[in-house]
Every structure is written in structure tokens, then in C-alpha cells.
Amino acid sequence: MTATDIRASSETLLTVEAPKKAANMGQVVRWLILFLGGIVMIMPIVYMLSTSLKWPHEVYNVNLWPKEPTIENYTFVLEDGRFYGWMINSTVIALITTASNLFFDSLVGYTLCKFRFPGRYIVFIAILSTLMIPTEMLVIPWYLMSQQFGWLDSYWGIMFPGLMTAFGTFLMKQFFETVPDDFIEAARIDGLNELQIWWTVAMPLVRPALAALAIFVFLGNWTAFIWPLIVTNSVEMYTLPVGLSSFGDEADVQWELIMTGAAISTIPTLVFFLVFQRFIIRGVVMAGLKG
Amino acid sequence: MSTVTLRNLGKSFGKTQVLKDIDLQIEDGEFVVLVGPSGCGKSTTLRIIAGLEEATTGTVEIAGRVVNNLEPKDRDIAMVFQNYAIYPHMTVRKNIGFGLRTARMTRAEKDERIEEVARILDMTDLLARKPSQLSGGQRQRVAIGRAMVRDPAVFLFDEPLSNLDAQLRTQMRLEIKKLHQRVESTIIFVTHDQVEAMTMADRIVIMKDGVIQQVGTPSDVYHKPANTFVAGFIGAPSMNMLPGTGSSDGILLKSGVNFTGGPAGTEGRSVLLGVRPEDLTPNGAATLVEGRVTVREPLGHETLIYVDTGAGEVIAKADGRHPPAVGETIRLSALPQNVHIFDAATGQALT
Ligand SMILES: Nc1ncnc2c1ncn2[C@@H]1O[C@H](COP(=O)(O)OP(=O)(O)OP(=O)(O)O)[C@@H](O)[C@H]1O
Numbered sequence: 001m002t003a004t005d006i007r008a009s010s011e012t013l014l015t016v017e018a019p020k021k022a023a024n025m026g027q028v029v030r031w032l033i034l035f036l037g038g039i040v041m042i043m044p045i046v047y048m049l050s051t052s053l054k055w056p057h058e059v060y061n062v063n064l065w066p067k068e069p070t071i072e073n074y075t076f077v078l079e080d081g082r083f084y085g086w087m088i089n090s091t092v093i094a095l096i097t098t099a100s101n102l103f104f105d106s107l108v109g110y111t112l113c114k115f116r117f118p119g120r121y122i123v124f125i126a127i128l129s130t131l132m133i134p135t136e137m138l139v140i141p142w143y144l145m146s147q148q149f150g151w152l153d154s155y156w157g158i159m160f161p162g163l164m165t166a167f168g169t170f171l172m173k174q175f176f177e178t179v180p181d182d183f184i185e186a187a188r189i190d191g192l193n194e195l196q197i198w199w200t201v202a203m204p205l206v207r208p209a210l211a212a213l214a215i216f217v218f219l220g221n222w223t224a225f226i227w228p229l230i231v232t233n234s235v236e237m238y239t240l241p242v243g244l245s246s247f248g249d250e251a252d253v254q255w256e257l258i259m260t261g262a263a264i265s266t267i268p269t270l271v272f273f274l275v276f277q278r279f280i281i282r283g284v285v286m287a288g289l290k291g
Numbered sequence: 292m293s294t295v296t297l298r299n300l301g302k303s304f305g306k307t308q309v310l311k312d313i314d315l316q317i318e319d320g321e322f323v324v325l326v327g328p329s330g331c332g333k334s335t336t337l338r339i340i341a342g343l344e345e346a347t348t349g350t351v352e353i354a355g356r357v358v359n360n361l362e363p364k365d366r367d368i369a370m371v372f373q374n375y376a377i378y379p380h381m382t383v384r385k386n387i388g389f390g391l392r393t394a395r396m397t398r399a400e401k402d403e404r405i406e407e408v409a410r411i412l413d414m415t416d417l418l419a420r421k422p423s424q425l426s427g428g429q430r431q432r433v434a435i436g437r438a439m440v441r442d443p444a445v446f447l448f449d450e451p452l453s454n455l456d457a458q459l460r461t462q463m464r465l466e467i468k469k470l471h472q473r474v475e476s477t478i479i480f481v482t483h484d485q486v487e488a489m490t491m492a493d494r495i496v497i498m499k500d501g502v503i504q505q506v507g508t509p510s511d512v513y514h515k516p517a518n519t520f521v522a523g524f525i526g527a528p529s530m531n532m533l534p535g536t537g538s539s540d541g542i543l544l545k546s547g548v549n550f551t552g553g554p555a556g557t558e559g560r561s562v563l564l565g566v567r568p569e570d571l572t573p574n575g576a577a578t579l580v581e582g583r584v585t586v587r588e589p590l591g592h593e594t595l596i597y598v599d600t601g602a603g604e605v606i607a608k609a610d611g612r613h614p615p616a617v618g619e620t621i622r623l624s625a626l627p628q629n630v631h632i633f634d635a636a637t638g639q640a641l642t
């Protein structure tokens with residue numbers, strides 16, 4: 001946040017009237033609700049961390065702090081060679097799908113938003129309507145398709161359903177509506193072709209939307225479970241969530257190891273989020289100041 | 292620098308026709324202003340010239356070459372938009388240089404050109420700023436700079452001053468006029484402000500409902516309006532229109548006054564006698580308007596007075612220091628050469 005942003009937000013805070021006694025009560029209730037909400041959100045993470053520090057015999061003990069904390073689980077997971085492979089698989093897949101979504105969703109969204117052509121409305125509705133079909137229903141056709149094409153157990157097989165999303169296309173189309181046509185026409189007069197206009201004029205103006213989309217897509221693919229589980233066979237092709245769930249066997253699920261792996265695997269998502277959230281917050285602040 | 296010729300231009304959006312038979316010849320280096328009420332098709336005309344919109348019928352020629360099938364970038368034009376359309380994510384330097392991206396120039400030549408434009412527009416110390424750090428007038432100047440940098444044959448302006456406050460607008464008006472004298476390019480300027488039109492134009496094109504009403508110099512359209520629409524649109528307050536009937540020795544007004552003069556051949560026809568508020572003066576020879584003053588609007592150097600004639604209200608301009616009092620009955624007359632006669636049915640000028 002720049003200095004002006006901070007000033008702007010502190011000014012908004014100052015405009016809030018000094019609380020009176022009656023309002024105070026309401027405030028307490030509000031804080032309480034928010035606090036409880038916060039607890040609900042944070043508990044799974046706290047348990048994840050605490051379980052990752054427990055010995056196996058203590059896992060089903062609900063106490064927050066392990067009696068005999070250990071980093072043995074971390075040593076085990078990090079020394080187990082498979083973990084790194086899964087991490088690399090997940091990273092590569094999440095990064096490629098994110099880049100692909102940013103590119104194709106915004107390209108299609110832009111076209112649907114800024115060009116008038118026959119069938120435009122039908123195409124848009126067709127894309128939107130795919131949002132109504134749940135993943136669980138698509139998994140079987142995807143699988144059959146992958147099988148026919150020989151994509152099973154490959155990066156491409158894991159990635160192909162998510163290289164473009166209807167949600168992303170819709171999001172980008174809506175955001176491109178906020179880009180005034182004058183910008184595009186000015187660029188047209190300045191001699192840019194349509195692809196250049198999209199890339200150098202329209203895309204920089206929807207950066208906040210791109211950042212939001214990047215976070216959604218990255219997290220979605222990082223945590224995707226059902227499809228990677230179905231399409232992969234060999235342990236080397238597993239993504240992180242699939243790999244983690246394979247710790248243990250039918251008889252014995254090793255929760256402490258799963259939680260350890262999960263704890264480690266949140267680190268990249270945190271980094272990714274911290275990098276991109278800057279753009280989102282800045283976009284929101286800018287929009288607020290103009291209006 | 293080049294001529295622009297519109298021949299038989301027409302435009303329809305679906306079934307609605309917004310431009311009809313636009314014929315216009317613009318000379319090399321001329322400053323032409325398109326003016327008219329909202330929705331009359333000014334922007335559409337400009338956009339067709341720019342190539343942002345396709346003409347339904349007719350042709351656009353720039354420098355003697357039909358450009359209907361050319362892309363905007365190949366027409367050798369530049370356009371300045373009402374809301375500037377300068378890119379918020381680029382610095383002033385980048386914004387101005389944007390039009391040179393595709394030009395065949397070395398980097399140094401481009402920089403030199405950008406700096407030259409910045410000098411002309413007095414923006415040299417603003418080059419590193421982003422648009423959000425500029426005032427409205429400065430933003431508009433950047434938009435003009437971006438148009439200038441490519442040295443186009445024709446500049447198109449679509450209401451570039453309407454987002455500015457009154458004072459800045461007057462200043463920018465002057466700057467654009469000076470700029471025109473300096474670069475000597477052909478300029479087509481759209482506005483709905485008749486003062487802007489009068490002060491800037493070499494020639495004014497007055498449009499209404501997609502049809503050109505009159506083309507002429509500011510003096511032409513002011514002193515010899517072609518019809519009642521032009522007469523009412525140019526000049527503020529508007530020209531007074533007094534209904535009457537032509538007779539053998541002049542025009543008999545509805546108020547009972549007889550105006551001797553006017554064109555021959557109006558006998559028995561309904562006519563409108565138009566006279567501008569500033570052309571009505573007290574204590575002249577032949578009274579044209581007689582009535583009671585109902586309202587006064589002092590403007591400083593002059594006072595507008597509203598006179599109830601019994602057959603409608605007439606606005607006149609009176610002296611700022613000694614205006615007639617409200618309630619006073621006054622007689623106003625006008626010189627015959629300042630009186631305009633229009634056909635009441637068609638609105639066409641008869642004088
Ligand atoms: N894309 C479009 N589709 C349908 N009708 C349009 C379109 N663009 C303009 N029009 C119509 O064409 C007519 C002329 O529009 P235009 O923008 O040229 O008016 P204007 O003279 O520039 O008015 P203003 O002073 O308000 O800018 C208007 O009635 C408008 O509704």
C-alpha cells in the first residue's frame with residue numbers, strides 16, 4: 001500500500017462516529033461473531049500443524065499441543081524421495097494451468113466482450129452453461145477421452161480439463177466491460193492490430209482481475225484431488241494431494257504424515273497468494289478512490 | 292495536410308437511419324466544426340471519417356483517395372476523444388509515443404519527436420508522470436499530444452473540451468486554435484457548444500437529425516441563417532421568432548405591427564420574422580416590438596429584458612447601466628438588414 005492508500009483508509013476509519021454505549025454492545029457482539037468465525041477458520045490449520053508434530057500413538061488425542069512434540073514426521077516426509085516428485089508435479093501443473101487460464105480465458109473473454117459477431121451470444125451462453133455441470137459428472141467422459149487418446153498417467157492428462165475454465169472466461173469478460181471502448185479505438189487509430197490492442201492496452205487495465213484469476217486457478221489446481229487421482233496410475237505421476245493420501249495403506253492411514261505433507265504443501269500457495277494479492281487489493285483501492 | 296470529401300454519406304444502425312446524404316467538401320488546412328444538438332450524428336460522422344464505423348452508403352475521401360475500405364491506421368488521421376482515452380498504466384511519455392510504436396523511426400528520432408511535441412504543448416516536465424497525477428487539462432493535452440506526434444493529415448476531435456470546467460475550456464479552445472495555426476493540418480472538430488463552434492471554426496457545419504442544415508463561416512451562419520433551426524441554434528439567447536403573414540406592403544405581425552420590407556412574393560403566406568435580441572434597440576424609427584418588460588436579467592455589460600408583446604414573449608438586450616424598469620412599456624425597433632424572414636411552413640429563409 002502506498003502512503004495515499006493508507007491515508008485514504010485511515011480517513012475512512014476516522015469518519016466512523018465515536019461509539020456510544022448502546023452501539024458498544026452491538027460492537028461487542030459483532031467482534032464476538034467475527035472472532036468465532038476466525039476460530040472456525042483457523043482450527044483445521046492449527047490441528048494440521050499440531051498433528052504434524054505428534055507421534056503416531058498420539059494422533060487420535062485431541063489436545064492442541066502434543067505431549068511429546070517431535071519433528072520426526074518432517075524429517076521422514078522430507079527424506080522420503082517421493083515427496084519432492086509430487087511437489088514438482090503439482091507445481092508444474094498448477095503453474096502451466098494458471099498461465100494457460102490467464103491467457104485463454106482473457107483472450108476469449110475479451111473477444112466475447114468487445115467484438116460484435118453473429119453467434120456471440122450463443123457462444124457465451126454455451127460457455128456459461130458448462131458451469132452448471134459438476135466435476136463428478138465430467139470425470140467419466142474425461143477418463144474415456146484420455147484413455148482413447150492415450151493421455152492417461154501424463155501431465156497433459158491431468159491438466160487438459162482445466163487449461164481453460166468457463167468461470168475464468170466469464171470473469172474476464174465481465175472485467176473487460178469496465179475497459180472503455182475509447183481506449184481500444186484510440187489504439188486502433190494508433191495502428192495496433194487487434195492482438196496488440198488486447199495485449200498492450202486491455203490486459204494491463206484488468207490486472208486486478210488477472211491476479212484474482214491466477215489465485216483461483218492456482219489454488220484450484222494445487223488442491224485438485226479427484227481427477228488427478230483417477231487419471232494417474234504411477235506413483236511418480238501423483239500430484240501432492242494424491243501422493244499425500246497414499247501415505248499409509250488400507251489398514252492404517254498415517255495421519256501425522258499426511259498432515260505434515262499438507263503443512264509443507266501450503267507454503268507454495270501462501271507464497272503465490274502473497275505475490276498476487278497485492279494486485280487485487282490495489283485494484284480495489286483504486287476503484288474505490290475514483291468512484 | 293489534405294482535403295476531406297464526404298459524398299452522399301449515409302449511416303443506418305439496423306432500421307434507424309442516423310445520417311442522411313451528407314455531402315461536405317473540406318479544404319486543405321481548414322478548421323471545420325460540426326455542431327448540433329445531442330444525437331444529431333456528429334460523432335457518427337467523425338467515426339466514419341476515422342474508420343471506426345462503416346458508412347452504409349456514400350464515400351469518404353481523404354487527400355483525394357477513397358478510404359472506405361482502409362483501416363483507421365492507414366487513413367493518416369488522428370483522433371482525440373471526449374474522455375481523453377489516455378492509458379492509465381503508461382507514463383505521459385509512453386502515452387504520447389504510443390502512436391509512434393509502428394512508425395519506421397529510430398529510437399532517438401522517436402524520442403526527439405516526443406520531446407518536440409511535449410515542448411509545443413508545454414509538458415516537458417510532465418513526461419515521467421502517470422495520467423492519475425495530472426489535472427484534467429493536462430490529460431487533455433496529453434491526448435492532443437498523442438494525436439500530434441504522428442503528424443497526421445487530418446485531426447479529428449470529438450468534444451474534447453466537454454469534460455473541462457468553463458475557464459479551462461476557454462483556455463484550451465485558444466490553445467487548439469493556436470495549434471492549428473502552427474501545424475496547419477486539416478481539423479474536424481465536433482462540439483455541441485455553439486460558442487466553441489463560432490470561436491474556433493473557419494467553417495461551421497450545423498447538423499440536425501442526421502442532416503446538414505447549413506455550412507458556412509461563423510459570420511455566414513450568424514448573419515444569414517439558412518433556416519429557423521440554424522437561426523435558433525446559433526447565438527445566445529436565441530433569435531426571436533415573430534409570427535406574421537406576408538402582405539402587399541410587407542409583413543403583418545400577429546401583434547398587429549406592420550413591418551415594411553422583407554422579400555417580395557410572400558403575400559398571403561405565413562412567415563416568421565426573426566430578429567436577434569441584440570438587434571432590437573429602443574427609440575428607433577419604425578417600431579417592431581411593443582410591450583411591457585416582465586423580467587430583467589443583468590449580465591453586467593448588458594441586461595437581458597423579456598418583453599411581453601401580447602402575441603408572445605420577446606427577448607432583447609438592453610444597456611447594462613440604464614436598463615428599462617420592470618413594468619415599463621417599451622418600443623423596440625430593428626434595422627431592416629438585421630431582420631430575417633422565414634417561411635413558417637418549411638422554416639427556410641426567404642431573405
Ligand atoms: N452503435 C449504435 N447503435 C445504434 N444506434 C447508435 C449507435 N451509435 C449511435 N447511435 C445513434 O445514432 C444517433 C447519432 O449518434 P451520435 O453519437 O453520432 O450523436 P452525437 O451528435 O455525437 O450526439 P452527442 O452530442 O450526444 O455526442 C443517435 O440517435 C444514437 O442513438
Ligand SMILES: [Mg+2]
Nearest residue numbers: 333334335450
Ligand atoms: Mg457525440
